[in-house]
Amino acid sequence: MKRLALFLITACLSAGAMAADVIKAERKEVFGDVTVHYNTFNSTFLTPDIANAAELIRSKNQGVINVTVIKGGKPLMAQVSGTVKDLTSKTVxxxxxxxxxxxxxxxxxxxxxxxxxxxxxEIKVQTGDKINTINFNQELFPGQ
Incomplete structure (x- = not known):
């Protein structure tokens, strides 16, 4: 699984280099002493082995969002929820x-x-009693 984490991080960064207009290499929000890193990309950026290990569907019509919460330089457990809305306001x-x-x-x-x-x-990250919300827009493209 360590290989999976490393690959997801690498996929996010390399995908950003390959498609700068599609994916930003690093996105983060800082809420006091908590930093939330997030990224979204098409699942075809994952190799079949990594997608399988992560129990993700690898398809040109599937996106992946990855969120990490850090406090004091260490990973922090959180409750993460969210929605994605299209231009017609259809919400998933x-x-x-x-x-x-x-x-x-x-x-x-x-x-x-x-x-x-x-x-x-719209991503909600709850750490303890505090809920932080991240809102962002992303232009998405079906994969190849």
Whole structure:
């Protein structure tokens, strides 16, 4: 599983280099002493082995969102939830799954990508009693 975490991080960064207009290499929000890193990309950026290990569907019509919560330089457990909305306001609930490995905790979810369009994401990250919300827009493209 450590290989999976490393690959997901690498996929996010390399995908950003390969498609700068599609994926930003690093996205983060800082809430006091908690930093939330997040990224979204098409699941075809994952190799079949990594997608299988992460229990993700690898398809040109599936996106992946990856969220990591850090406090004091260490991964922090959190409750992560969210939605993704298209231009017609059709909303899909994101079902995040926690993946825990030595030295890493991250949350992954998938969503459909049927056509090229800009989507609005709302991600809620709860640590203790505090809930922080991240809103961002992302132009998405079905994969090859």
């Amino acid at each position: 609930t994101l079902t995040f799954r926690q993946v825990t490995e030595p030295g890493a905790i991250y949350y992954i979810a998938q969503y459909p990508v049927d056509q090229q369009e800009t989507r609005t994401f």
